[in-house]
Amino acid sequence: MAKVILLNGSPKADGCTATALHEMIKTFHEDGVETELIHVGNKAVRGCISCGYCGKNGKCVFNDDLVNEVAAKFEKADGLVVGSPVYYGSPNGTILSFMDRLFYSTSFSKQMKVGAAVVSCRRGGNTASFDVLNKYFTISSMPVASSTYWNQVHGFSAEDVKKDLEGLQTMRNLARNMSFMMKALADAKEKYGLPSLEREAFISFPDGK
Numbered sequence: 001m002a003k004v005i006l007l008n009g010s011p012k013a014d015g016c017t018a019t020a021l022h023e024m025i026k027t028f029h030e031d032g033v034e035t036e037l038i039h040v041g042n043k044a045v046r047g048c049i050s051c052g053y054c055g056k057n058g059k060c061v062f063n064d065d066l067v068n069e070v071a072a073k074f075e076k077a078d079g080l081v082v083g084s085p086v087y088y089g090s091p092n093g094t095i096l097s098f099m100d101r102l103f104y105s106t107s108f109s110k111q112m113k114v115g116a117a118v119v120s121c122r123r124g125g126n127t128a129s130f131d132v133l134n135k136y137f138t139i140s141s142m143p144v145a146s147s148t149y150w151n152q153v154h155g156f157s158a159e160d161v162k163k164d165l166e167g168l169q170t171m172r173n174l175a176r177n178m179s180f181m182m183k184a185l186a187d188a189k190e191k192y193g194l195p196s197l198e199r200e201a202f203i204s205f206p207d208g209k
């Protein structure tokens with residue numbers, strides 16, 4: 001059975017982001033996909049300190065929060081959904097610190113795991129935040145699931161989001177598309193194996209040095 005991890009970046013366990021993610025979870029279950037919702041936004045998650053420990057040891061130097069624990073789950077999962085409220089036009093600080101460390105500290109292949117970003121704002125900044133979160137996937141050979149609108153809901157409270165019928169429809173369609181992609185990719189991996197990737201070139205300067 002396909003499994004998807006959902007991260008709630010909001011400090012609120014039952015706020016707008018959670019409402020959007022729960023709408024996806026209901027649909028995932030209807031589609032026979034296993035889910036695990038992990039609350040990240042209520043933890044004190046510090047940022048990456050670029051210490052290089054993970055390059056040598058395969059995990060983050062900080063063992064005091066969720067990053068290493070979620071990394072082990074992410075390695076086994078078929079998909080990852082990251083949900084965030086919009087703070088000043090961007091994803092919130094906690095989820096950004098978490099995602100920087102999760103993606104930078106893990107060396108396992110994320111190729112063909114399916115990613116999806118979900119954002120919630122009261123008024124503005126959803127699409128800019130959506131773009132930021134999708135960048136973790138698109139540098140990691142992860143196909144990105146999409147829906148019938150950009151993956152966003154609007155509201156200041158969970159009650160507002162429950163009235164955002166198009167937003168909730170977008171979440172259901174996103175989960176349906178993501179379920180299909182995870183199942184189809186599992187079949188394709190069996191049939192074709194994963195595409196091989198080149199890694200030799202790593203250029204920081206135009207002269208190649």
Ligand SMILES: Cc1cc2nc3c(=O)[nH]c(=O)nc-3n(C[C@H](O)[C@H](O)[C@H](O)COP(=O)(O)O)c2cc1C
Nearest residue numbers: 010015016017085086087088089121122123124156
């Ligand atoms: C520090 C802070 C900054 C915010 N900045 C924005 C913003 O730039 N645009 C916006 O529309 N809403 C903004 N909001 C409102 C939240 O994004 C919005 O209410 C969101 O749906 C809350 O989701 P949650 O209940 O999952 O935390 C901000 C809220 C906070 C606490």
